Amino acid sequence: MTDSADSPSFRLAYVPGVTPAKWARIWQERLPDTPLTLLQVTPAEASDVLRDGSADAAFVRLPVDRTVFSAIPLYTETTVVVVPKDHLITAAEEITLDDLADEVVLHPLDDVLGWEQLPGEPAFERPVTTEDAIELVAANIGVLVVPQSLARLHHRRDLTYRTVVDAPQSDVALSWPEDATTELVEDFIGIVRGRTVNSTRGRTPQAPAKERQPGRAQSGGAPRKSAGGRAGGAKSGGAKSGGGRRGTGGGKPRRRS
Numbered sequence: 001m002t003d004s005a006d007s008p009s010f011r012l013a014y015v016p017g018v019t020p021a022k023w024a025r026i027w028q029e030r031l032p033d034t035p036l037t038l039l040q041v042t043p044a045e046a047s048d049v050l051r052d053g054s055a056d057a058a059f060v061r062l063p064v065d066r067t068v069f070s071a072i073p074l075y076t077e078t079t080v081v082v083v084p085k086d087h088l089i090t091a092a093e094e095i096t097l098d099d100l101a102d103e104v105v106l107h108p109l110d111d112v113l114g115w116e117q118l119p120g121e122p123a124f125e126r127p128v129t130t131e132d133a134i135e136l137v138a139a140n141i142g143v144l145v146v147p148q149s150l151a152r153l154h155h156r157r158d159l160t161y162r163t164v165v166d167a168p169q170s171d172v173a174l175s176w177p178e179d180a181t182t183e184l185v186e187d188f189i190g191i192v193r194g195r196t197v198n199s200t201r202g203r204t205p206q207a208p209a210k211e212r213q214p215g216r217a218q219s220g221g222a223p224r225k226s227a228g229g230r231a232g233g234a235k236s237g238g239a240k241s242g243g244g245r246r247g248t249g250g251g252k253p254r255r256r257s
Contacts, residue, residue, distance in 0.1 A: 017149030
């Protein structure tokens, strides 16, 4: 999205748990004249801000509607269970869903794992947000299974987490409206994919080599090539001619110019 032709800007939304700082820093280095605005949204809001044009692109959790949005999967998150530090689960580094059979497993309304069957015992009611669920874990009401980034985002000193090896996982992707793949969106895709600043997909590529060669030839490129050819000839053929002159002995010296 651009505010105007004279003052372009780029708006990037991201869901909780995603850290866009690295990509934002590269953007500022490469396009210092194009401001990048970060907008944190809930997973439910991510599609809305892309549809209504409030954001040009967004870091989202899959799935997205592929009939409307393009998406580049970036990484899959580890799933963990958040528990009090003195919980029995902390005795192991990794657990399975069966280990949660006797636990009250909280299921917030903003859950991003898309459970087919929630493990353990259901709570009396569902917390509204993941942050609310974290508070209930701290109060020993239950445990919470979330992507690791969300456990880190809502870190508390009295809580910890362990990997759940067979739980559903969350895939993070860069997404944007398919019919709004602007030049700025292409720029950001290049940054996320690790393209260099001189990539041919960039919007300000260097002039093709064929266009630059004539200028170099006129400024001395061709004479260097010719001189190199003569030097090569002198090296390979000069020895023969020199040997001939030494062999005749009486040859007249060449006139110096």
